[in-house]
Amino acid sequence: MLIDICVCTFRRASLADTLRSLGHQVLPDGSDLRIIVADNDEVPSAQELVTRIAQDLPVPVQYVHAPSRNISIARNACLDAATGDLLAFIDDDEVAPPTWIADMHALLASGPYDAVFGPAIAEYPDTAPAWIRQGDYHSNVPTARNRIVQTGHTCNALIQIHAPCFHDQRFLLEKGRTGGEDTEFFFRAWRDGGKFAVSDTAKVFEPVDPSRLGFAWIAKRRFRSGITYGRLERGRLSLIKAAVSLCVTILKIAYCMVRTLIAVFSSNQRNFWLLRAVFHSGVLTSILSVKEQELYG
Structure with a gap:
């Protein structure tokens, strides 16, 4: 079983920490891992960093240049490059604990699920206002409505990419600059019969950029x-x-x-x-x- 982990990036040095965390994943038995990085910049600005970090990782890394400045283009490039049985998404400013993929896979295999989602937990700097810390406005925790998970986010997801609900699905280009393209993508898959679940244990962690604290x-x-x-x-x-x-x-x-x-x-x-x-x-x-x-x- 091949698991492709996809990371869309745009001019973020934090990508290095993301890739290093993915290189230390404890994999499910009988599985292999590959990392796909889709660079959404006009020029291949992340290629040097990806090449350098990949030399020290125990898993193969594929770099894809997917210009420009439209995240849906990068996400679709990941769909095109993926050849595995499962496809995971994580953001380029997040770090995954070693058990992340194993925890996601355990839930996916426990039921008839086409995708599972996990929380992205914000890590606030000391300068964060108290009201932001208390409200935890930067964490992304998927929820269920009436015990049904209708959609999720690409900040923490594992997908049965060959499931019928994902057949020919694409991220909408018109939402690639407005945001919400991932929510719409998964909601469309749910409308096509997808069954989703939320893992409470498969967390990833995101240091919050100080520029987002207002x-x-x-x-x-x-x-x-x-x-x-x-x-x-x-x-x-x-x-x-x-x-x-x-x-x-x-x-x-x-x-x-x-x-x-x-x-x-x-x-x-x-x-x-x-x-x-x-x-x-x-x-x-x-x-x-x-x-x-x-x-x-």
Whole structure:
């Protein structure tokens, strides 16, 4: 059994730590590992780093140049390059413990699952504001709705790439700069019959960039998440239900703003409710079919 681990990268020195952590994986019995790095820069800026780190790793590393500045292009390049039975995704600013793949595989093999997801745990610098630490706004923990896992993220995923639900699936290029392309990809696979699960033990760890420790950055991310969530839901709604959803979303925004005003002197509670309002504003934007803002590239 061959497991391909795919890492999409764009001008990040942290890629070196990611690759070293992948080279120390304790693999399931009877399996081999290969690492695929898809460089999304216009020029092959990561090639030298990948070549240098690969010399010290016990597993083969394949470098793919996948320009430019559209993460969906890089993710699709990984799909094209992968030849294994299983395909894993991890981000280029994350570090995986040695048991990461083994824990993911154990859950995948325990049931009729087409993909499993795990948490990406944020590691905050000492300069992180207390309200961000308490709210843990940078960790990415997949969830289930009514005990059903409908989607996940490529920051921590293991896929049965030959499963019928992933047949001919591609990451949408139009979402490659707005974000949410991975959520949409997996939701589409779930709609095509995919069965997903969440591992509580297969964690990866992400040191948070200090530039992302402000309210504005988190708010942009929440707004985009609201758009993604709203568009996924809207695809399942009739016109009447969409109108009802519009009214409910406006009420949710109003409620969150009232709670924000009530908690104006508490940074933890005030920012929590204000970010909830931002999220629902993203949902409202999706219902009104406003064009998504490009956050990346």
